[in-house]
Amino acid sequence: MIMKQESKWNKGDWVKGRTVNGELMYGYIVDFDSDEGTVKVNVVACDRESTVGRTVETLNYLIKPFPILPMNxxxxxxxxxxxxxxxxxxxxxxxxxxxxxxxxxxxxxxxxxxxxxxxxxx
Incomplete structure (x- = not known):
């Protein structure tokens, strides 16, 4: 019996990290697959310009929450x-x-x- 792993991510969470190709990026989560351990991120900024504006799939452990500063x-x-x-x-x-x-x-x-x-x- 396979235990389903709870995802620590929610749709809309802002994250930063690496794509599976090693590119630095940040964006927000549009989908995730807890069983596969992957997340789909809509990329807002990336060191590879052609990736900006695209949705990429990467591994859970390659991303972390983007720090959000409190607003004035x-x-x-x-x-x-x-x-x-x-x-x-x-x-x-x-x-x-x-x-x-x-x-x-x-x-x-x-x-x-x-x-x-x-x-x-x-």
């Missing part, structure tokens, strides 16, 4: 604008709560320029 308030606002433009309500609500938590943690008060942002949540 201006970056959160910009991403919230993008969520509104794309009509992604869940993403908008997630970003809004992060911005609210960030402002509470820093002790910032809502300013008049923030009113447009918060009015969308009422």
């Amino acid at each position: 308030n201006d970056q959160l606002r910009s991403m919230t604008d993008l969520a509104l433009i794309t009509s992604d309500r869940d993403w908008f609500m997630d970003l809004s709560s992060k911005l609210s938590e960030s402002k509470k943690a820093s002790g910032d008060q809502m300013t008049r320029s923030d009113a447009w942002f918060w009015s969308a949540q009422r």
Whole structure:
């Protein structure tokens, strides 16, 4: 009996690592096969230019999570604008709560320029 291995990856995870040909790349996961130990990555940047924009299949152990730095308030606002433009309500609500938590943690008060942002949540 073969035990199915749990994947540590999720679709959309940002990763960096190597292709099976040894090229350095980073991108996001579009699919994975836990049984085979492979992942398919949509490549955003690579040291082989012709690989950029393509989906490549590589081995689990050749990639690792891409470090994501926390966003500041201006970056959160910009991403919230993008969520509104794309009509992604869940993403908008997630970003809004992060911005609210960030402002509470820093002790910032809502300013008049923030009113447009918060009015969308009422």
